[in-house]
Structures are given as C-alpha cells and as structure tokens.
Amino acid sequence: MISKKIFRIAFCAGLLISVISFSFAQVPDTLWTRVHYYDGTSGLQDIILCDDGSFVYCGFQAPGLTDYYTVHHIDEHANMIRYRNYGIGIGFSIIKTSDGGFATVGRMRRNDNWDMILLKINSNLQEEWRRFYGGEGIDEASFLTQAEDNGYLITGRTRSYGAGGDDIFVVRTDENGDTLWTYIFGFEYNDISFFCKQTLDGGFLVTGYSYPFGRWQYADIIKLDSEGNELWRNVYQVNGENTAAYEIVEMNNGDYLVSGRHLQRFSPDWELIWARPYFTWSLKQTQDGGFIMCNNYIHRNPWIQDYQIIRLDENGDTLWTNIYGGDSNEFCKTVLQTPDGGFLLGGGTESFGVRNSNSYLVRLESENSEELIIGLQTNRFELISTPLYLPALYAPYAFESLPALQIAYQDDGGIFLPELDLNTIGRIDLTEAYQVFCTEPSNWQLTGHKLGEATEYTLFAGRWNWLGYPLPEPLPVETALSEIEDEIVIVLNDDGGLWIPAIPLNTLGNLQPGEGYYIFTLHDLTFHYRT
Numbered sequence: 157m158i159s160k161k162i163f164r165i166a167f168c169a170g171l172l173i174s175v176i177s178f179s180f181a182q183v184p185d186t187l188w189t190r191v192h193y194y195d196g197t198s199g200l201q202d203i204i205l206c207d208d209g210s211f212v213y214c215g216f217q218a219p220g221l222t223d224y225y226t227v228h229h230i231d232e233h234a235n236m237i238r239y240r241n242y243g244i245g246i247g248f249s250i251i252k253t254s255d256g257g258f259a260t261v262g263r264m265r266r267n268d269n270w271d272m273i274l275l276k277i278n279s280n281l282q283e284e285w286r287r288f289y290g291g292e293g294i295d296e297a298s299f300l301t302q303a304e305d306n307g308y309l310i311t312g313r314t315r316s317y318g319a320g321g322d323d324i325f326v327v328r329t330d331e332n333g334d335t336l337w338t339y340i341f342g343f344e345y346n347d348i349s350f351f352c353k354q355t356l357d358g359g360f361l362v363t364g365y366s367y368p369f370g371r372w373q374y375a376d377i378i379k380l381d382s383e384g385n386e387l388w389r390n391v392y393q394v395n396g397e398n399t400a401a402y403e404i405v406e407m408n409n410g411d412y413l414v415s416g417r418h419l420q421r422f423s424p425d426w427e428l429i430w431a432r433p434y435f436t437w438s439l440k441q442t443q444d445g446g447f448i449m450c451n452n453y454i455h456r457n458p459w460i461q462d463y464q465i466i467r468l469d470e471n472g473d474t475l476w477t478n479i480y481g482g483d484s485n486e487f488c489k490t491v492l493q494t495p496d497g498g499f500l501l502g503g504g505t506e507s508f509g510v511r512n513s514n515s516y517l518v519r520l521e522s523e524n525s526e527e528l529i530i531g532l533q534t535n536r537f538e539l540i541s542t543p544l545y546l547p548a549l550y551a552p553y554a555f556e557s558l559p560a561l562q563i564a565y566q567d568d569g570g571i572f573l574p575e576l577d578l579n580t581i582g583r584i585d586l587t588e589a590y591q592v593f594c595t596e597p598s599n600w601q602l603t604g605h606k607l608g609e610a611t612e613y614t615l616f617a618g619r620w621n622w623l624g625y626p627l628p629e630p631l632p633v634e635t636a637l638s639e640i641e642d643e644i645v646i647v648l649n650d651d652g653g654l655w656i657p658a659i660p661l662n663t664l665g666n667l668q669p670g671e672g673y674y675i676f677t678l679h680d681l682t683f684h685y686r687t
Contacts, residue, residue, distance in 0.1 A: 183476050184521040199246075199515060203517075211234070214248070215246065225244070232547065240277075243265065245262055256278075261300040272289040290325075301352055310352075318342040320342070345367035348364050351363045359381045362377070363414065375391070397418075403440075407472075416436070421472055436450065450501055462479040463481055465491060480501065486516060490502050544602050545606075547604060551572040558594060619676075626685060631685075640681060647674070
C-alpha cells in the first residue's frame with residue numbers, strides 16, 4: 157500500500173510550496189489507462205518511446221475479418237496524433253532508426269501468401285520503402301534491431317525453407333533493406349525466434365525455442381558472427397520443463413537475464429546460474445539498474461488472463477508485482493520505462509472498448525513519485541519552474557491543473573495561450589523557468605520524481621536566462637550556484653531580490669523549489685547545481 161507524509165510546507169516570495177513524498181512498499185499508482193478502438197478489432201504488439209516523450213506502436217486493425225498492418229503515433233496521454241495503414245498484415249516490432257524515422261517488421265500479404273516484411277517509415281509515419289523476404293510458404297518477422305552500420309537484423313520464422321514446420325529465420329540487410337545474408341535452422345518440428353541483438357564483437361545473439369524431439373519445448377540461444385556463421389548454439393531445458401528464451405538484457409556485472417517460460421540468469425560464459433518460474437515476454441533494464449518484465453497472469457474460475465508487471469532489483473530479485481485488467485481477457489505484449497521513472501504496459505483487451513479486442517495501454521507513476529503544489533497569486537506575472545520530472549511535458553498537460561491560466565511563455569518567445577489553443581512552447585524544458593499569468597489565485601499541482609543534482613543546465617551570455625531550480629529543498633544562492641559564481645553578473649527573482657557576486661551583494665537569500673530566476677552570465681556555459 158501507499159504511505160504518505162507531509163514533506164514540507166513553506167512560504168516563499170508569494171508562492172505557497174507544499175511537497176508530499178510517496179513511499180511505495182509495493183506498487184506505484186496507475187496514472188491512466190487507455191483503450192484504442194476502431195471499426196472492428198485492433199491490437200498493439202510493440203511500443204517505443206520517442207525523443208519528445210510521445211510513443212509509437214505497431215500492430216493491426218481489423219474492420220472485418222482482415223487484419224491491416226498499422227502504426228500509431230500517440231502523445232504522452234495516449235491521445236492519437238496520427239496513424240497509418242500499410243496493407244493487409246500485422247506489425248510485430250518497431251524501432252527508432254538513426255535517421256530520426258522508424259522501421260517496423262511483421263508479416264504482410266503478397267501474391268496470396270504471407271511474407272516477412274521490413275517497412276521503413278519517416279517521423280510522420282509516411283512510407284519510404286518496403287522489402288519482402290521469404291518463399292512460397294508462410295514467413296513472419298518477430299523482432300528487429302538496427303546494426304552499427306545502420307543495416308538491420310530481422311528474426312522470426314519461415315515455412316518456405318528449412319527442415320519442416322516452422323524454422324528459425326534470420327535476415328541481415330544493409331541500410332536499404334537489401335539482403336546481405338540469411339541464417340536458417342530447424343529440427344523436424346517447429347522452431348521460432350523472437351529476439352535478436354548485436355554484441356560488442358559485431359556478432360549477434362538470437363533467441364527462441366525449438367522442438368528437437370517433437371513433443372517437448374527447448375529454449376534456443378544462438379551466437380552468430382558478423383557474417384551470419386553460427387559460433388555456438390545452446391538448446392536446453394530448465395529442470396526438464398518446457399523452456400523458451402525471449403528477450404536478453406545484460407546486467408551490470410556482465411551476467412545475462414533472459415525472459416521466457418522462466419526468468420533465467422546466465423554467467424558471461426553462458427552458464428546457467430538460476431532459473432525462476434516467471435513466464436514473461438518483455439524484459440527491459442530500468443534507470444536504477446534493475447529490471448521490469450511483463451506477462452499474462454492467468455486466473456482460474458473463471459479462466460481469464462490479465463496484464464502482469466514484475467519489478468526486479470539489479471540482482472534479479474522481485475521487488476513487487478501487480479495485475480491489470482477487467483472481467484475478460486487481456487494480452488500484455490510489452491513494457492517500457494518512461495522518462496519520469498514510471499512504466500507503460502501495452503497489448504490488447506477484451507474487457508474494455510466496443511468490440512472483442514482493442515489496443516490497451518496502462519501508464520504507471522514513478523515508484524519515487526512526489527507531489528509539488530505551487531500557489532500562484534492573481535493578476536501578476538510570476539516566474540515558476542518545476543523540480544519534478546513530470547509524466548507529461550507537453551504544455552497543455554503540464555499546465556492542465558491551472559484553469560485560470562491566461563498565458564505562459566518562455567525566454568525564447570515560446571507561448572501557450574489555453575483559450576486560443578495556441579502552443580508554440582511545445583514541451584516544457586525542465587531546466588527553464590516560465591512566466592505565467594493567472595486571473596485568480598491558483599495551485600499548480602505537479603506529480604513526478606525529483607530532478608536532482610544530475611540535471612545539466614545551459615546558460616547563454618549577453619542575455620537574460622530564465623533559470624529553473626531542480627532541488628527539493630531551499631539552498632543559499634551562493635551554495636547552489638557555487639560552480640559558476642565567477643561567471644555570474646547578476647541573479648534576480650520576481651520580488652526584486654538579487655545576488656551580485658562581484659560586489660558582493662545578496663538580498664536574494666535562498667533559492668526556492670517552484671521558483672524561477674533571471675540570470676546574466678559573462679560567457680556561454682553549462683553547469684550543475686551544488687548542494
């Protein structure tokens with residue numbers, strides 16, 4: 157459960173600042189859930205974070221009995237920005253590319269057959285080119301990564317080649333999607349690959365599962381060199397049980413964690429250290445060096461499944477788990493950590509929406525979430541900033557708790573006018589301060605995790621910079637800005653307090669959380685606050 161305590165209530169220069177710390181013994185709160193439904197069914201298969209805090213996901217829409225390959229661009233609150241349909245098929249994996257666009261793989265209908273497809277699109281989701289791989293049978297891509305030379309490695313399954321049934325199908329391409337080499341391997345029965353990554357030596361790791369003896373499932377981890385030659389292959393079971401290998405993450409000490417029918421930990425030499433009974437799909441490393449995983453939690457009586465999220469520390473030990481869903485089935489496909497320290501789960505739902513299956517997103521707050529309330533006076537401009545990394549930085553979301561806000565603007569001329577729905581600020585910069593004007597007393601209510609001392613600030617000479625303050629406690633201005641004291645001409649606040657180091661003159665006193673400051677320096681510079 158969540159325990160709360162009052163962290164601080166302080167008055168400073170007309171602003172009422174109160175901070176409430178949240179201590180999570182188990183699970184962070186749900187920030188929002190979203191269901192994307194259309195005329196028919198839909199499903200999210202993979203989602204990635206964009207540089208501007210928005211998200212892009214691939215999957216399918218089916219207005220009738222036919223699946224259409226789609227990619228969707230959504231904002232920080234999962235509102236649709238744009239989406240595109242590329243033809244009959246399903247997208248299973250999507251990545252950001254080095255040119256600022258995206259690449260996605262899956263399967264697509266061509267000449268009355270299913271082929272593996274690599275689709276290159278730009279930042280507006282417009283198609284640049286597509287490439288098909290495969291033969292006369294069914295061929296399908298599961299995962300995609302971009303190599304150091306800007307080419308691609310695609311992994312999945314083929315029924316066009318190999319020993320029979322599904323066989324592991326790996327395709328290496330150049331940056332234009334043209335084939336450089338392929339790797340195909342399979343036993344008599346089904347073999348499927350789900351994940352690939354490039355290694356430091358220029359080679360690749362490929363994971364999946366195989367049925368070498370027909371009935372029982374074995375995990376399959378393959379090491380290829382840069383030319384696609386097999387260096388080694390590990391086909392194994394855990395405790396004689398059905399076993400699979402999905403995603404791989406390297407730990408800080410050089411060990412590997414592998415998701416699958418078990419969570420598996422291997423040494424750098426790929427000796428199994430332990431395996432735990434977590435059936436997980438997506439596995440990602442978190443900002444603190446720990447890990448986050450997702451899977452489908454199966455209930456009994458009634459027999460339904462929900463999203464499950466599992467949080468691990470840096471050693472792979474469980475910190476907390478939780479499930480999300482409704483009265484019917486949910487199908488979790490992927491999880492990622494958001495810049496504010498929270499988490500995003502994506503997949504499909506049969507519990508919510510208007511049809512049998514719809515895309516379903518669940519956004520969680522940061523585990524170390526705090527609340528900051530900034531009290532604003534009426535009918536005056538005030539310079540404010542936030543010491544919290546907010547879940548949504550797009551100006552209409554960042555300022556949405558201020559219904560009396562008339563205008564917010566930044567020192568480079570960016571402006572936000574709520575009544576006119578005008579926003580040239582875009583996303584607020586956490587290092588900057590903003591002038592705001594409210595027509596009645598207001599509280600700016602913020603939730604997020606602390607920025608802290610690691611945040612880097614940039615100042616430009618010959619102009620007033622509007623500087624944000626990232627620390628949760630007041631500090632003397634001489635301490636907080638000691639790193640650049642010799643470069644500072646003057647620092648001012650809204651109420652006329654100032655600090656001129658060269659004299660020295662200081663009527664400013666402490667820098668306060670929630671306030672912004674005007675600062676003039678001798679040279680362009682970057683710095684960090686000091687405590």
